[in-house]
Amino acid sequence: MSAESTPEPAITEPGTKGRRSKGRRRKAPSGRHRALVITAWTAGGVLVLGGTGIGYVYFKLNGNIKSVDINQALGTDRPAKADNGSENILVLGSDTRSGSNKKLGGGTDDGSARxxxxxxxxxxxxxxxxTVVSMPRDTLIDRPECTDTKGTTHPAARGVMFNESYSTGGAACTVKTVETLTGLRMDHYLEVDFAGFQKLIDELGGVPVTTTKSIKDPQSHLDLKAGTHQLTGRQALGLVRTRHGVGDGSDLGRIQLQQAFVKALVNQVKHIGVFTNPKKLLDLADTATKTVTTDSDLGSVNSLTGFADGLKGISSSHMRMVTMPVQYDPANPNRVIVQQTKAKQVWTALKNDRPVPASAVKGTATGEAKGVVTSS
Incomplete structure (x- = not known):
């Protein structure tokens, strides 16, 4: 099976637990939950304010935005910027386990971020x-030495999970890890928490999707019959967090759900007329700017608006979703490792601003998602 999603990415009916046949992955239940990173994409989209971003509105939104100075932390030892107008944006979902997130996410309550x-x-x-490339959190990598935004240097680590870079050194270490892994310069950074994601979906009036398989996962509070649904924020959050009701219970199956939902959400934003309804637009912009953390270059309404204006012409039909090529780790079926040859094809294509070749995403681990979710 291919790791590349089709125009209708896969989701599945509940999977089974326990041992699996040779070559397939088993995944023990986990208390960790997910936030969908495309809230950040939406945050950019609803910030195309046109002539309304003036006066108190401007200052209100500007005061909402949190930013981190990644450029200062990483210095000059980074891949070169592209000179053709293309951009790479690292979009991250974080779970602080405090405040509203604590109520939604469960797990530990120490307020730490993941x-x-x-x-x-x-x-x-x-x-x-x-092209959107999903990075499985269960991927074992060698993390480089990195310096966080507080100036603390963290030594390199071998054979750690991809998301360990964030828990170790936050945004700056994650960007450093991604740039080292891919050889691509991350021009921008956007981070969102899942409490804001849920609220944003509700303010959008929900997102319509159609599922061909029933999905039930008590851990993510999700119970969807096969058919068409107008997902509330809570249901949407459950859909993009679920792993126990999808495929082999791995992060890879969930990624296919997330990729499908991205397209549904992009379609919804474009079709509900938020750009012609000033009140809806400003309500969404208020929620979005409270939800995201950006790199310092995007840390103002003017900068984020200009950035979003450059994205609004991209429709879901012109967004290609792929997953970083991985295979199950022979030494630990609960983890995956990068398929280096195929991954290099992906990074080389993006570096040269070219489409990812089909050969790069064939024969890679997929999470065994077999159903379909589409925008309605």
Whole structure:
């Protein structure tokens, strides 16, 4: 099976637990939950304010935005910027386990942050097309030495999970890890928590999707029959967090759900007319700016608006969803490792602003998701 999603990415009916046949992965239940990173994409989309972003509205939104100075932390030892107008954006989902997130996410309550979902969004020259590469959190990697935004240096570590870089050194160490892994310069960074994601979906009026398989997962509070649904924020959060009701219970099956939901959400934002309804637009912008953390280059309404304006021409039909090529770790079926040859094809294609070749995503681990979710 291919790790590349089709125009209708896969989701499945509940999987089984326990031991699996040779070559398949088993995944023990986990208390960790996910946030869907595409809230950050939506945050950009609803910030195209046109002439309304003035006066108190501007200052209100500007005061909402949190930013981190990644450039200062990483210095000059980084991949070069592309000179053709293309961009790479690292979009991250974080779970602080405090406040509203604590009520939604369960797990530990120490207020610490985790990053469980990551996507590299490559926007091609001309800003009419994009490729989104999901980075499985269960991937074992060698993390480079990195310096966080507080100036603390963290030594390199071998054979750690991908999301360990965030828990170790936050945004700066995650960007450093991604740039080392891919050889691509991350031009921007966007981070969102799942409490804000849920509220944003509700303010959008929900997102319509159609499922061909029933999905039930008490751990993510999700119970969907096969058919068409107008997902509330809580249901949408459950859909993008569920792993026990999808495929082999791995992060890879959940990624296919997330990729499908991205397209449904992009369609919803474009079709409900938020750009012609000032009140809806400003309500969404208020929630979105409270939800995201950006790199310092995007840390103002003007900067984020300009950035979003460059993305609004990308429709879901021109967004290609792929997953970083991985295979199950022979030494630990609960983890995956990078398929280096195929992954290099992905990074080389993006570095040259070219489409990812089909050969790069064939024969890789997929999470055994077999159903379909589509925008309605």
């Amino acid at each position: 990053s469980d979902t990551a996507m590299i969004v490559h926007v091609y020259e001309g800003h009419k097309k994009a």
